[in-house]
Amino acid sequence: MIDFPALHDIVDSTPSKVVMIVVDGLGGAPSPETGLSELETAKLPNLDMLARESSVGLTIPVAPGVAPGSGPGHLSLFGYNPLKYFIGRGVLEALGIGVSMGKDDVAARGNFCLLDKEGLLVDRRAGRISSQESFPLVEVLDEIEVDGVELSVFPVKDYRFVFLMKGKGLSDKLTETDPQRIGVAPLEVEALGEKAEKTRDLANSFLLQARRRLMGQERANMLLLRGFSRVPTFPSFNDSYKLNAAAIAAYPMYRGLANVVGMNVINCGVEFEDEIESLNTNYNNHDFFYVHYKPADAEGEDGNFEGKVRALEELDVMIPRILDLNPDVLVVAGDHATPSILAAHSWHYVPVLIRSKYTLGDGVESFSERAFSQGSLGTFQAEHLMLQALSHAGKLSKYGP
Amino acid sequence: MIDFPALHDIVDSTPSKVVMIVVDGLGGAPSPETGLSELETAKLPNLDMLARESSVGLTIPVAPGVAPGSGPGHLSLFGYNPLKYFIGRGVLEALGIGVSMGKDDVAARGNFCLLDKEGLLVDRRAGRISSQESFPLVEVLDEIEVDGVELSVFPVKDYRFVFLMKGKGLSDKLTETDPQRIGVAPLEVEALGEKAEKTRDLANSFLLQARRRLMGQERANMLLLRGFSRVPTFPSFNDSYKLNAAAIAAYPMYRGLANVVGMNVINCGVEFEDEIESLNTNYNNHDFFYVHYKPADAEGEDGNFEGKVRALEELDVMIPRILDLNPDVLVVAGDHATPSILAAHSWHYVPVLIRSKYTLGDGVESFSERAFSQGSLGTFQAEHLMLQALSHAGKLSKYGP
Numbered sequence: 191m192i193d194f195p196a197l198h199d200i201v202d203s204t205p206s207k208v209v210m211i212v213v214d215g216l217g218g219a220p221s222p223e224t225g226l227s228e229l230e231t232a233k234l235p236n237l238d239m240l241a242r243e244s245s246v247g248l249t250i251p252v253a254p255g256v257a258p259g260s261g262p263g264h265l266s267l268f269g270y271n272p273l274k275y276f277i278g279r280g281v282l283e284a285l286g287i288g289v290s291m292g293k294d295d296v297a298a299r300g301n302f303c304l305l306d307k308e309g310l311l312v313d314r315r316a317g318r319i320s321s322q323e324s325f326p327l328v329e330v331l332d333e334i335e336v337d338g339v340e341l342s343v344f345p346v347k348d349y350r351f352v353f354l355m356k357g358k359g360l361s362d363k364l365t366e367t368d369p370q371r372i373g374v375a376p377l378e379v380e381a382l383g384e385k386a387e388k389t390r391d392l393a394n395s396f397l398l399q400a401r402r403r404l405m406g407q408e409r410a411n412m413l414l415l416r417g418f419s420r421v422p423t424f425p426s427f428n429d430s431y432k433l434n435a436a437a438i439a440a441y442p443m444y445r446g447l448a449n450v451v452g453m454n455v456i457n458c459g460v461e462f463e464d465e466i467e468s469l470n471t472n473y474n475n476h477d478f479f480y481v482h483y484k485p486a487d488a489e490g491e492d493g494n495f496e497g498k499v500r501a502l503e504e505l506d507v508m509i510p511r512i513l514d515l516n517p518d519v520l521v522v523a524g525d526h527a528t529p530s531i532l533a534a535h536s537w538h539y540v541p542v543l544i545r546s547k548y549t550l551g552d553g554v555e556s557f558s559e560r561a562f563s564q565g566s567l568g569t570f571q572a573e574h575l576m577l578q579a580l581s582h583a584g585k586l587s588k589y590g591p
Numbered sequence: 592m593i594d595f596p597a598l599h600d601i602v603d604s605t606p607s608k609v610v611m612i613v614v615d616g617l618g619g620a621p622s623p624e625t626g627l628s629e630l631e632t633a634k635l636p637n638l639d640m641l642a643r644e645s646s647v648g649l650t651i652p653v654a655p656g657v658a659p660g661s662g663p664g665h666l667s668l669f670g671y672n673p674l675k676y677f678i679g680r681g682v683l684e685a686l687g688i689g690v691s692m693g694k695d696d697v698a699a700r701g702n703f704c705l706l707d708k709e710g711l712l713v714d715r716r717a718g719r720i721s722s723q724e725s726f727p728l729v730e731v732l733d734e735i736e737v738d739g740v741e742l743s744v745f746p747v748k749d750y751r752f753v754f755l756m757k758g759k760g761l762s763d764k765l766t767e768t769d770p771q772r773i774g775v776a777p778l779e780v781e782a783l784g785e786k787a788e789k790t791r792d793l794a795n796s797f798l799l800q801a802r803r804r805l806m807g808q809e810r811a812n813m814l815l816l817r818g819f820s821r822v823p824t825f826p827s828f829n830d831s832y833k834l835n836a837a838a839i840a841a842y843p844m845y846r847g848l849a850n851v852v853g854m855n856v857i858n859c860g861v862e863f864e865d866e867i868e869s870l871n872t873n874y875n876n877h878d879f880f881y882v883h884y885k886p887a888d889a890e891g892e893d894g895n896f897e898g899k900v901r902a903l904e905e906l907d908v909m910i911p912r913i914l915d916l917n918p919d920v921l922v923v924a925g926d927h928a929t930p931s932i933l934a935a936h937s938w939h940y941v942p943v944l945i946r947s948k949y950t951l952g953d954g955v956e957s958f959s960e961r962a963f964s965q966g967s968l969g970t971f972q973a974e975h976l977m978l979q980a981l982s983h984a985g986k987l988s989k990y991g992p
Contacts, residue, residue: 194654195674548933550621553961566960568940568970570655577656581938588936589653590663590673591680591700591818 192425193271194577196589203432206518206583209469209479212267213505214260214444215487216524217540217559219531221495228486228495228530229541229558232502236509237543237557240522245549247567248539248559249575251526257537263525264447268427268480269576277450278362278419284352285446289344291354291421296362296389298353299417300343302327302410303376311372316349316410324349327410330403336395338388353415355393361386364393366416376414393418426452431580436472438465439482448480462504466511473515481512490528491535498530519583520545522557523575539569546582593826594672595978597990604833607919607984610870610880613668614906615661615845616888617925618941618960620932622896629887629896629931630942630959633903637910638944638958641923646950648968649940649960650976652927658938664926665848669828669881670977678851679763679820685753686847690745692822697761697790699754699819701744703728703811704777712773717750717811725750728811731804737796739789754816756794762787765794767817777815794819827853832981837873839866840883849881863905867912874916882913891929892936899931920984921946923958924976940970947983 218228251258252272261282262272277285280297291297302316302324316324328351331343339357346352363382369375379397381390393415404411428435429452437448437455440462445455454476458468462483469479483505489497512520520543527538541562552566563569567578580586619629652659653673662683663673678686681698692698703717703725717725729752732744740758747753764783770776780798782791794816805812829836830853838849838856841863846856855877859869863884870880884906890898913921921944928939942963953967964970968979981987 194657200657548620548930548937550623550626552964564965566940566964567655568649568964570970574655577654578938579656581656581658586657586938588658588660590660590677591683 192269192430193274193573197430200587200589201432201580202585202587203477204583204585205477206585207473207477207479208519208521208579208583209481209512209515209517210267210521210523210579211481211483211512212264213483213486213522213524215490215526215528215535217527217529217536217538218490218498219527219529219536219538222531227559228490228498228502230560232499232506234502234506234557236506237522238555240509240520240543240545241554241557241561242551243549244543244545244551245567246541246543246552246554246562246565248562248565248569249523249542249572250539250569251572255537257535258526259535260443260525261447263535264444265451266572267523267525267575268451269430269573270424270451271573275422275424277422277447279417280352280362280419281421282443282446283346283350283417284344284354285450286443287344287346287352288442288446289352289354292356293421293423294356294358294360296355296360296418296420298415298419300351300353300413300415302349303412303414304410305376305412309375311369311374311376314368314372314414319349319409321345321348323409324351327404327407331400331413334396334399334403336392336399339392341396349410353396355389359388361389362418362420364390364418366414366418367397368414368416376412379415421450424451428452431478431576432585433478434476435478435480436476437480438468438472439480440465441482441484444482444484453480462508466508469512470515487528490530491533493530493533495530498528518546519579521575521579523572540572542567542575544578544582548582593670593831594675594974598831601988601990602833602981603986603988604878605984605986606878607986608874608878608880609920609922609980609984610882610913610916610918611668611922611924611980612882612884612913613665614884614887614923614925616891616927616929616936618928618930618937618939619891619899620928620930620937620939623932628960629891629899629903631957631961632896633900633907635903635907635958637907638923639956641910641921641944641946642955642958642962643952644950645944645946645952646968647942647944647953647955647963647966649963649966649970650924650943650973651940651970652973656938658936659927660936661844661926662848664936665845666852667973668924668926668976669852670831670974671825671852672974676823676825678823678848680818681753681763681820682822683844683847684747684751684818685745685755686851687842687844688745688747688753689843689846690753690755692755693757694822694824695757695759695761697756697763697819697821699816701752701754701814701816703750704813704815705811706777706813710776712770712775712777715769715773715815720750720810722746722749724810725752728805728808732801732814735797735800735804737793737800740793742797750811754797756790760789762790763819763821765791765819767815767819768798769815769817777813780816822851825852829853832879832977833986834879835877836879836881837877838881839869839873840881841866842883842885845883845885854881863909867909870913871916888929891931892934894931894934896931899929919947920980922976922980924973941973943968943976945979945983949983
């Protein structure tokens with residue numbers, strides 16, 4: 191992990207190859223009907239076979255009892271302490287829709303809201319208006335111009351959008367305008383320190399114009415901004431681990447996350463099958479592959495137990511395609527659990543598996559939360575997973591004489 | 592552990608006795624033929640009996656995924672955070688051959704190398720020449736004199752030796768001369784800061800003379816120095832834990848390690864049987880005993896699976912001799928794993944057992960990595976083992992009112 195100070199002295203580049211499959215929302219929780227989790231319900235012959243040959247355990251994404259967002263969940267798998275390394279809400283939202291951000295740009299997450307005649311908040315989410323209703327309003331906002339900065343507004347979904355500022359000398363040390371309750375006026379942006387005063391004025395100019403242009407709209411006559419942030423500068427994944435890493439992810443947010451840590455982001459299509467195709471095509475050019483599988487999380491977030499079971503089974507079918515490449519180390523991990531019964535990210539520990547020529551199995555017969563709690567890796571901070579993977583790949587020599 | 596700030600307030604000296612057997616390289620990995628580890632293959636009736644009566648678990652020597660050297664592996668068992676407390680390579684090598692170092696002395700690890708006519712490195716290890724070939728060359732180096740410092744060169748094994756500087760105002764803030772690749776000249780020693788400039792000049796004078804004296808040798812005509820270091824000053828083991836600890840170890844390096852942390856190093860013969868004899872003789876004079884068992888690591892490092900199995904069985908036979916003393920707390924631990932299939936220290940967690948009148952067994956039937964992963968101690972940082980041992984010995988009262 192990046193926070194292991196002696197890492198640079200003991201890590202070395204080698205020809206061995208590591209493939210890390212990150213199954214988004216991998217972990218689950220028992221169905222009230224059957225008492226079995228999604229993983230326990232799904233038919234997973236290939237993952238079960240891997241489990242029998244691997245060292246297995248459970249990862250703690252952030253801290254016991256804490257459910258992570260996608261940012262912290264992924265950062266910890268990549269070895270970055272998620273309490274120390276943080277990606278702001280504005281940046282993550284921008285990455286999520288594929289907006290490319292320069293290092294000086296500042297992004298905020300925006301959402302439409304409704305004010306009464308006195309300008310007091312009636313609905314902080316403008317009745318969650320649909321994309322159909324909101325996108326024309328986003329176009330209105332995107333036309334606003336403020337001297338000294340280049341402004342853009344990008345639609346996300348429903349009442350949500352991204353507000354992006356490009357220019358010289360911008361700061362993200364700004365407060366949000368959402369007062370977090372109704373019956374009061376939206377807040378003005380405030381500067382946290384002198385250096386942010388110019389950016390504060392630019393943002394408030396935008397808000398003033400937005401108020402004028404949206405006035406008269408019935409459902410959404412104002413907006414709230416939160417999570418002002420710039421793309422953070424993290425230690426490079428490739429430099430830290432002496433790797434030439436490829437990120438293969440169909441969804442923009444995960445490509446963006448990989449880009450923030452300095453992986454090489456590989457082009458691929460939108461399906462997991464396209465990702466596997468891309469893994470094959472690029473296999474000789476890299477020594478580490480982060481491959482992202484989204485559908486398990488998407489179904490879990492929708493509260494669709496059967497859908498998540500199906501998504502896991504669809505992943506299972508693809509495992510032989512990955513094994514055909516015969517990677518020196520195969521890791522199957524998750525950024526967090528997304529139990530269908532919660533329809534949200536959760537704090538549960540997440541199954542993890544490492545397979546190399548040094549693993550011959552822990553006596554664990556199937557790929558599930560319950561089975562993996564008996565594995566030889568035990569329950570450990572996800573942040574240490576990269577060290578395990580590098581050691582299994584022969585890329586890490588011993589620490590200290 | 593030393594890094595537990597309230598330790599001093601809650602630890603107390605008592606008559607109870609703790610024996611900690613450190614089995615070097617204790618942990619292993621499954622044989623590809625049988626799927627069983629060395630511990631699972633060995634017949635260990637006494638250790639199995641202990642396992643049934645003890646609290647058992649697995650220790651993490653440094654961090655998950657990190658294989659430790661002997662220094663960090665032992666320091667963590669003694670409760671010293673191995674990332675914070677570090678013993679340099681030169682010092683450890685000197686300790687390993689029983690060279691006694693004063694607190695101002697600086698040691699480096701040396702090895703012979705071969706240069707071509709242009710002075711460029713052809714072989715960084717001089718073809719790993721045997722002790723027979725290298726020892727006369729060590730004598731040549733030992734004759735070198737440099738004004739203002741007392742120099743000694745001690746043979747270690749094959750192409751390796753220890754370079755020792757004794758004098759006033761020496762510094763170990765020096766760079767190594769090994770460029771880590773062939774085709775280039777050895778580096779000069781450089782000072783890391785002004786205070787090291789004098790020592791740098793002394794070391795480089797030695798190297799210049801060495802080059803002249805070795806020139807013409809066919810197999811080893813120069814040397815490389817690395818790991819310049821002084822004996823570090825650590826918090827005292829005895830003071831921190833309010834113990835009167837005895838170290839019983841046949842191998843010089845482990846006696847040296849115990850000396851660095853301030854244990855009383857007891858004389859003993861070269862076999863484990865001699866160590867047990869020494870434990871018996873000195874049992875009334877101390878309240879903590881570190882007893883080191885080397886053969887398991889030695890066989891593991893040689894990649895000798897059967898040899899390691901035998902070494903573990905030979906340890907097992909001696910266990911009743913230790914139990915005859917009826918120690919209040921018996922700990923069986925390892926500084927790291929040395930799986931025969933790796934023929935090296937590894938990153939695997941290490942079995943650990945604590946037996947006292949407060950342990951009644953975890954339902955674990957045998958002494959092995961897999962069995963102990965189900966133990967009540969779980970998987971924990973080796974650094975916390977001393978606290979467990981002290982509590983079982985009634986030497987640690989509760990923290991906080």
